[in-house]
Amino acid sequence: MEAVYTQGIWMAESLQERTRSQERLWLVVTHIGDPKAAFLLVFPFTYFISKRTGVAVLWVAAISEWLNLVFKWILFGERPFWWIGESHLFVSQQPKVHQFSSTCETGPGSPSGHAMVTGAVLWVVVSSLGSFLYSRTHSVVLSAVPYLLYVVTLVAVGISRVFILAHFPHQVIAGSITGFFLGVVLNHRVPEGRPLLFFFSISIGLMLSALMVHGGLQQLGIDPSWSIALAKKWCSRAEWIRLDTAPFSSLFRDCGALLGLGLAQYWKAGGWSLPWAPRALSLAISSMGLYHVHRLPLPVQSQGLFYVLFMVKFIMVPQIVMVLVPGLVHLFTHKKKKE
Structure with a gap:
């Protein structure tokens, strides 16, 4: 793997040098590809257009991110920003690369979570949009446009992750391919109309399964948290290390969302059931609500308390989008019509 990693470092150096003027663009793209964007941006937007698609987005985002966590624990992928120093292969010729505020994620690197979750979630969106366009226009060319945008977006997210030294090229390729297959499979297994016990069981099951994998690795003498120490050691700035990028944060996000x-x-x-105008209003209010919920500061002194409150945040996300905001908008518009 040393040859693959080394080649990846030189590719990242070349990418940074050649696209330095597009730095802001790559930083925006990497934020768009962040798994939490699927919960906070894609989910509300799609839900108020198509309820089934919105539920599918949340379902696919949670399951694919959980699988990504398990894969990372098992595959032990390095990240470029720490492997440069740990490998000791660049003593005579240091690569001219730079870190960014989004670089220093603390989990293992393979496969890329950004690419994997984006690939899975966007497949749900583009397949639904493509089918809708074809049913209305019967144009193969027009219905193929969403799939073209899907490929372009995945490529852009992958490039952005290599650019900021968060991943090696092979990791984003693996994440994109895995995400595509997960999107295809999970999109046909959306839990609509299931009882609360089903979601409670799934949430507890995912939590316990992840903890069993974590504990099993420890029993084998493997530290699943090995990457956190490396991230702290080689990150350019201590404040770029954030607890919400830790592996357990994604686990609690997924279980909370489900x-x-x-x-x-x-x-x-x-x-x-809302007409288009109240739906648009609900989307705007929900987006503002989720923005403020996401920005709520959480105590980082106690990791246990942080994870519990982090989970509560994402339990609130579907409540705001599916119940609270549309319910208030329905109540307001209903009263207005009666008057």
Whole structure:
């Protein structure tokens, strides 16, 4: 693997040198490809256009990110920003590369979570959009446009991850391919209309399964948290190391989102039936609400408390999008019509 990693470092150096003027673009793209964007941006946007697609996005995002966590624990992938120093292969010729605020993620690097979750979630969106366009226009060319945008987006996210030294090229390729297959498979198994017990069981099952994998690796003498020490050692700035990029953060996000999805469907099965204008209003209010929920500061002194509150945040996401905001908008517009 040394040859693959070394080649990846020189590719990252070349990419940074040749596209330095597009630095801001790559930073925006890497934020768009962040798994949490699927929960906070893609989910509400799609839900108010198509409830089934919105639920599918949340479901696929949670399952694919959970699988990505397990894969990372098992595959032990290095990250470029720490492998440059740890490998001791660049003593005579240091690569001219730079880190960024999004570089220093603390989990293992293979496969890329950004590429994997984006590939899975966007497949749900583009397949739904492509089918809709074909049903309305019967144009193969027009219905193929979303799939072209899908490929372009995946390539852009992959390039952005290599650019900021978060991943090697082979890791984003592996993540993209895995995400595509997961999107195809999971999109046909969306849990619509399932009871709350189903989501509670899935959430607890994913939590316990991940903890069993973590504990099993420890029993084998393998430290699943080996990457955290390396990230702290080689990150250019200490403040770029954030607890919300730790592997357990993604686990609690996924379990919280699925439990929240079950609660939302329990409180209001089928959701609220709203015309287009109230839907647009609901989307705007939901987006503002999720923005402020996401920005709520959490205590980092106690990791246990942080993870619990982090999970609560993502339990709230489906409640805001599927129940609270559309319910208030429905109540307001209903009263207005009666008057």
